[in-house]
Amino acid sequence: MLAAILVACFALMLVPTASAQTQIYVWQQNLPPNGVGRDYAGAHNHFYNELYFGPNAGWRSEVWEVTPAGYRHFDKNCVGNCFNSHPAYYFATAYCANRDGGSHFVNQCLDRW
């Protein structure tokens, strides 16, 4: 009985734990008008994408994802800081953009999968 329990515990140790990964793909930089940030970590099954300018945001922004085949999904336009949370349906690359006519400092864009 004890041996069986030990074997079961050992087997559980070998099972990889599923945990969310967070990637900050734009970190404290100015984005020009229509400037785009891209997650160069590549495509993943994301469930979260966020753009955070800062506490003074008041202009248009956008977050979205693009599959390797070029299809655009989970495309959300916002006014100000913006997030989109959704089922991880698509293997895709995350993007964020400043959609204002002027440059703006972006504190960070981040995604999760």
Added chain:
Amino acid sequence: MRRRFVLFVAALVGALTAAGLLTQFGLGGSNRVQIGDGSISALKRAARAGDALPQSVLAYPFADRNFASPDGRGARVLSTYGSLTLYAVPGKSGMVCLIEVDSAAGTAGGACADRSVLKTGSIYMADRQEDGSLQVVGLVGDGHTFAEADGRRTAVENNSFLLPQVEGSDLTIGSPTATQEVDLGR
């Protein structure tokens, strides 16, 4: 010499005043129409049981960065459309947030911006649908009574509106006496 200088200064002041008036009431006026003072009555009503934001939304980094209180204190349900619920949430540093949660789709989204945006426009989110149209949800300040896109008008309810299947690149929001154009950026 001194008289010339005085005339020059007077002309300069006159020109600047005229330019300012033109900008406010003429050339730039169409995009600068102000409705209300940015107040949101929906945030001032007494709290109800269903006003609390879902824990899943509070767990995102967005909540910690943008909400005035990490637990979303002060949030109010604005409106419900089927499985979609819209919330207003007090934000940090004078911001106010619009949060949408669709329980059936398993989606949530949010936009937080400086409250002054509400004087001349809306804090909105426009989601591109699979057919290419936009679903637009918006938060507006007191005094706004309607939102309109593609010739379809919907009433503002509790400072919020929903416009599904928008094909155009802008929308109009307004009161009985004034209108504002909102660029959707497509």
